[in-house]
Amino acid sequence: MIEALTRVVDPEVSLSIVDLGLVYGVVVDDGLARVRMTMTSAACPVADLIVEEVETELDRVVPAECRIEVELCWEPPWDASMMSRRARVFMHW
């Protein structure tokens, strides 16, 4: 499932939501695939689109009988320390 999520990319920086550290949790339990994620900004109108792309990518890999749930949350607040090494290298950390 994580690999599927790496196909969801922030269009401006060409980094995946996984690399950006936006995915807080992925759980498959009792016929339910749950993703808990955040966005870098609560004021961004693109959040819904990103969530939809997450659902689309999960739909490709999760078994047909499994339900999908994507939760957009704001706690804990995102910060740059959650970015992957690859992302930090690209951003010249």
Place this chain on the structure above:
Amino acid sequence: MVKPSLIGLVAASLVAAIVGGLLRAGVGSQLLQVGDVASRALVAHAALMLSAFLGTAISIERAVALKARWSYLAPIGSGIAGLLLLSGAPEAGGWIAAAAAFVFVAVNVALALRQWASHSALLLLGSTAWLVGNLLFALGQRNISPLTWWFAFVILTIAAERLEMTRLMRLQRAAGPLLRLIVVALLLGAALSAATPRAGGVLFGNALLALSVWLARFDVARRTIHAHGLSRYMAVCLLTGYVWLGSAGIAWVGMSLGCPSRDWALHGLGLGFIVSMMMGHAPVILPAVARIKLRFGPWFYVPVLLLHGSLLLRLAGGAIAPELGTVGAAANAAAVGVFALTLLASALARPDSRHRPRNLIESH
């Protein structure tokens, strides 16, 4: 999904604003004989472009982000205000626009409470600048002051969005305080623009110049210019926009001191910076608010080249011969038109690759 009627209001404001701008630049004067709408568009060009069009578009974005039904009152009110300006009811239009901006301030308060950060505070400041500009306009002020406040609204909104992106990078410690200083200078310049336009304008122009240097130095576009496809395209639009922002700042100082650089100040800012930003972000924002999928490709560079080339013709060429300025202004409008066609073609070219996900539960 934003209703088509709201998108229609945005489009109508933009078309009216462009027509008014062309008429002001001496293009299509025959239209003035046809009816009163054209002359009203000419008179209200700034209000239509900055408040009715950009205000409505920006408030739609925040309403989509907040996901509260009442937040749509801001863009609906702002769009209707634009129609009222064209219908010969500027007083009603002015006050409804002010009410819309008041709602928009509340939207930004709600967003800031959801996630308090420097960029959400900056968005909130930007929204109050829109409110001040609209209030001044409603009260009948038609000098540089409402215009300065409207520009401050759009510039602070853009700066906030860029500041948000800089969190992906490790910035020097001085970057944050420097930006705060620039924002204070910008707002102070706007505040002084009514009572002491000379001093206010010099301060405002210098703040614009300083902001362009800050963005050129710290923006994430310095990284993404080395990326590919859409990321690189966005970076090109941003970085070229920052050059125009800086030049417009110098021109704004000049204008305030009596130099004939008003067109460079207003349209270097409005077209070179703001429209370039919009061209850069439209491929991302339009799918988000209008649910229109676009196919990105190198053809997107055509209207961008046309925009910057025609602006150079208008401003630099116009300084040599006024006819070049007029041709440039017409080409500016053509650039926006070509961009609209590019978006349309890209939407039509996009294969419908989405299939409906099943059994979804979304909790936001």
